[in-house]
Amino acid sequence: xxxxxxxxxxxxxxxxxxxxxxxxxxxxxxxxxxxxxxxxxxxxxxxxxxxxxxxxxxxxxxxxxxxxxxxxxxxxxxxxxxxxxxxxxxxxxxxxxxxxxxxxxxxxxxxxxxxxxxxxxxxxxxxxxxxxxxxxxxxxxxxxxxxxxxxxxxxxxxxxxxxxxxxxxxxxxxxxxxxxxxxxxxxxxxxxxxxxxxxxxxxxxxxxxxxxxxxxxxxxxxxxxxxxxxxxxxxxxxxxxxxxxxxx
Amino acid sequence: xxxxxxxxxxxxxxxxxxxxxxxxxxxxxxxxxxxxxxxxxxxxxxxxxxxxxxxxxxxxxxxxxxxxxxxxxxxxxxxxxxxxxxxxxxxxxxxxxxxxxxxxxxxxxxxxxxxxxxxxxxxxxxxxxxxxxxxxxxxxxxxxxxxxxxxxxxxxxxxxxxxxxxxxxxxxxxxxxxxxxxxxxxxxxxxxxxxxxxxxxxxxxxxxxxxxxxxxxxxxxxxxxxxxxxxxxxxxxxxxxxxxxxxx
DNA sequence: CCTTTAAATATTGTATACAAATGCCATTGG
DNA sequence: CCAATGGCATTTGTATACAATATTTAAAGG
Numbered sequence: 001x002x003x004x005x006x007x008x009x010x011x012x013x014x015x016x017x018x019x020x021x022x023x024x025x026x027x028x029x030x031x032x033x034x035x036x037x038x039x040x041x042x043x044x045x046x047x048x049x050x051x052x053x054x055x056x057x058x059x060x061x062x063x064x065x066x067x068x069x070x071x072x073x074x075x076x077x078x079x080x081x082x083x084x085x086x087x088x089x090x091x092x093x094x095x096x097x098x099x100x101x102x103x104x105x106x107x108x109x110x111x112x113x114x115x116x117x118x119x120x121x122x123x124x125x126x127x128x129x130x131x132x133x134x135x136x137x138x139x140x141x142x143x144x145x146x147x148x149x150x151x152x153x154x155x156x157x158x159x160x161x162x163x164x165x166x167x168x169x170x171x172x173x174x175x176x177x178x179x180x181x182x183x184x185x186x187x188x189x190x191x192x193x194x195x196x197x198x199x200x201x202x203x204x205x206x207x208x209x210x211x212x213x214x215x216x217x218x219x220x221x222x223x224x225x226x227x228x229x230x231x232x233x234x235x236x237x238x239x240x241x242x243x244x245x246x247x248x
Numbered sequence: 249x250x251x252x253x254x255x256x257x258x259x260x261x262x263x264x265x266x267x268x269x270x271x272x273x274x275x276x277x278x279x280x281x282x283x284x285x286x287x288x289x290x291x292x293x294x295x296x297x298x299x300x301x302x303x304x305x306x307x308x309x310x311x312x313x314x315x316x317x318x319x320x321x322x323x324x325x326x327x328x329x330x331x332x333x334x335x336x337x338x339x340x341x342x343x344x345x346x347x348x349x350x351x352x353x354x355x356x357x358x359x360x361x362x363x364x365x366x367x368x369x370x371x372x373x374x375x376x377x378x379x380x381x382x383x384x385x386x387x388x389x390x391x392x393x394x395x396x397x398x399x400x401x402x403x404x405x406x407x408x409x410x411x412x413x414x415x416x417x418x419x420x421x422x423x424x425x426x427x428x429x430x431x432x433x434x435x436x437x438x439x440x441x442x443x444x445x446x447x448x449x450x451x452x453x454x455x456x457x458x459x460x461x462x463x464x465x466x467x468x469x470x471x472x473x474x475x476x477x478x479x480x481x482x483x484x485x486x487x488x489x490x491x492x493x494x495x496x
Numbered sequence: 497c498c499t500t501t502a503a504a505t506a507t508t509g510t511a512t513a514c515a516a517a518t519g520c521c522a523t524t525g526g
Numbered sequence: 527c528c529a530a531t532g533g534c535a536t537t538t539g540t541a542t543a544c545a546a547t548a549t550t551t552a553a554a555g556g
Contacts, residue, residue, distance in 0.1 A: 048296060054391060087331060144302060276538090289511065312538095
């Protein structure tokens with residue numbers, strides 16, 4: 001991961017996720033190159049990656065902009081993720097090995113420890129959560145599924161500091177993971193799928209509730225000729241900080 | 249689409265799909281650049297695109313190879329497509345407009361005409377089929393879904409000359425489309441989803457039957473150090489011609 | 497005053513040169 | 527004879543220069 005291209009990708013991605021580059025911002029290659037301290041070549045590659053992940057949109061004349069997210073887009077992303085990750089859970093349940101099961105238990109044990117402290121260790125929680133879901137995806141054994149979910153799990157709106165989660169929400173997440181482990185242990189694909197879908201969609205509603213009234217419907221993509229000017233930019237200075245992860 | 253990069257993409261893609269570049273072949277940038285008559289820069293871009301579509305795999309040391317397809321990979325791709333396109337059908341049914349419905353009827357009318365002739369016009373059939381499915385996807389109104397299905401619909405194994413389809417199979421495909429139109433007209437999402445899944449999975453079994461015994465299980469990706477040498481290359485000269493589209 | 501046109505500016509696309517890394521092969525030492 | 531190491535060939539990564547294209551600005555005409 002020491003390649004310049006990856007650094008550029010990570011840098012741009014973080015700037016978008018952090019709100020430093022608000023939705024609708026034009027992404028000039030030269031400007032980004034300077035900001036990242038690299039040449040345009042790796043920046044171009046990074047932009048293409050971000051484009052396939054829909055974090056960046058391009059006009060028909062090849063100009064890149066930070067993608068806009070309407071409330072419907074968010075719902076859309078969660079629905080898709082619920083379906084795909086539910087499918088992953090179903091497949092994983094069928095192919096579950098004792099080894100994978102151990103990894104899942106271990107990951108959720110880390111989560112239990114992270115939320116047990118007087119003040120929850122959010123970083124550890126997020127990390128354990130990531131490991132848990134990654135293990136399931138790995139066990140599902142589908143390259144395609146992995147590729148498709150990869151571009152879906154960490155989206156801008158999906159990000160949200162788990163700090164906003166109260167102790168009860170954190171515990172409920174852990175509890176759902178435990179239930180998933182039970183389903184996996186019994187190789188019950190249908191059960192696992194149902195739990196997972198519920199798990200994800202609950203996360204969506206947690207997000208939606210937290211953002212009630214905040215997000216005026218921002219339209220999807222900047223159109224060809226009039227991209228950044230007239231866009232109602234939602235992410236003002238205050239909103240920039242609010243970018244985090246919905247910990248499913 | 250007059251950009252050099254797109255030409256390179258299309259050229260490489262076609263070479264893979266046509267079997268000219270058999271699975272496991274190393275894809276050197278310079279060699280491809282010469283073959284396409286362009287410089288390495290657009291070739292690199294094309295390779296990255298093909299990589300995200302899983303037509304090309306890269307080793308951990310950044311070498312590119314034509315992806316291998318095991319029978320399980322094929323099944324995997326069809327399962328995913330069935331799920332995603334089923335989902336698209338469900339959404340489309342809910343949002344169906346008279347305008348979109350007209351487009352669907354028109355596309356299927358073209359199919360009817362294409363298969364009605366004494367000798368079926370396969371090109372017209374494929375074209376109509378593409379239009380039909382594209383209209384549904386469009387009506388589903390999900391950018392993400394469109395992006396994800398885009399990399400799934402035209403995969404190497406999914407390709408197969410519809411020439412292999414007999415008149416009955418062509419007619420059945422048309423008939424299922426008609427049923428889809430009926431479900432759409434009634435805004436019955438569940439029905440539409442079920443038909444679509446059946447439609448896709450039937451196509452899978454048509455493919456599987458046609459390739460029985462032919463495809464010895466080819467493993468997934470060439471491993472890091474020993475990529476092309478020991479691979480049991482399936483696509484011999486004879487197999488190269490067999491590359492086409494499973495017309496769902 | 498608005499629309500249209502044309503030049504100027506800015507941005508992206510492609511090619512090429514060079515640097516870094518990987519892979520291969522032969523040689524050497526055990 | 528096998529394993530390890532060194533250098534040579536090949537391949538990919540990055541930077542930069544130049545060409546093509548798009549956008550903006552300003553001026554002219556209606």
